[in-house]
């Protein structure tokens with residue numbers, strides 16, 4: 001049994017009425033925790049239970065840099081991605097402006113995204129959502145002699161384990177529960193929950209057989225270099241330096257289709273050397289830790305309702321997974337949409353219950 005989370009007796013023996021709809025959220029990474037918090041706050045009449053086999057600090061979400069810099073999903077309309085990013089940015093900006101900022105692990109960070117050729121630097125769809133987006137000046141570019149062009153802006157960063165713990169605490173404060181268990185089949189939940197929210201990330205490949213989701217392996221270093229406060233990102237996405245509250249994340253790699261979770265020392269050296277070339281003071285970094293995560297990648301985030309049917313039985317499922325490289329950038333926007341879909345499922349269930357009584 002994992003500390004503070006029950007691993008047995010997780011199935012509530014609740015009534016089958018819809019006076020208090022019972023929602024099971026599968027997955028305790030960023031996407032499951034944020035969806036659970038959002039559902040518990042927007043539909044306070046329901047009970048929310050997270051069921052997951054892994055928790056912080058052992059999820060992909062703990063490995064992430066946690067920067068709010070979106071990656072484009074080719075299969076999701078841009079207006080939709082822009083809305084999710086804006087909702088996430090506004091929500092975290094408000095937390096950053098509150099006394100909760102340090103415990104939630106949310107900080108503002110300014111810096112540069114740099115490019116070797118100006119033609120590779122299109123105006124991103126999120127340029128009017130981050131703060132103070134502009135082209136870098138000649139003087140700023142002098143710091144990076146190999147680069148021709150750059151974008152300067154201020155964005156938000158989540159300190160990943162702190163933020164996940166903060167979300168879990170908030171869920172429990174709203175009366176939510178958290179249980180440690182691996183789910184092999186969504187139907188195992190049908191007797192005890194009215195609606196299931198699937199936030200299993202890369203686990204959706206096995207749990208529901210979605211072969212459209214695949215891993216993109218990422219290796220990063222988490223180092224102690226408290227003098228750094230500006231981020232630097234090579235526009236190719238293969239070198240970045242992201243200072244946060246507790247450490248600096250150095251990255252990174254993108255290996256499509258690799259399931260290998262073991263750190264590769266040669267890759268660590270390569271990341272370190274490339275980041276030192278951008279920011280020589282990193283030679284003095286200490287306490288270097290290596291982490292590997294598998295980005296749950298998909299052409300489009302899957303955010304939709306599905307009604308599973310088995311004979312007479314029905315199980316409403318809301319899917320919310322496949323956030324790839326952009327979970328932190330999009331999570332609150334997708335959590336809001338998942339909560340809205342759960343609300344629709346509750347309305348449909350209530351409607352069919354009242355029709356059955358007639």
Ligand SMILES: Cc1cc2nc3c(=O)[nH]c(=O)nc-3n(C[C@H](O)[C@H](O)[C@H](O)COP(=O)(O)OP(=O)(O)OC[C@H]3O[C@@H](n4cnc5c(N)ncnc54)[C@H](O)[C@@H]3O)c2cc1C
Nearest residue numbers: 027028029031054061066067183201203218293327328329
């Ligand atoms: C190196 C790296 C750097 C990144 N940097 C950034 C960044 O700077 N900004 C950004 O926006 N994004 C970043 N990301 C992407 C981000 O980490 C992901 O988009 C996000 O963490 C996905 O969250 P998730 O909750 O879907 O997945 P996960 O964190 O993997 O959570 C899935 C959960 O589901 C549970 N689960 C799975 N299957 C089952 C099952 N059958 N039964 C029970 N539980 C199950 C797991 O135990 C886990 O708790 C980065 C990723 C990596 C790897």
Ligand SMILES: O=C([O-])CC(=O)C(=O)O
Nearest residue numbers: 065218233237240252325
């Ligand atoms: O690309 C970045 O800047 C960080 C990130 O999201 C990732 O490594 O997936």
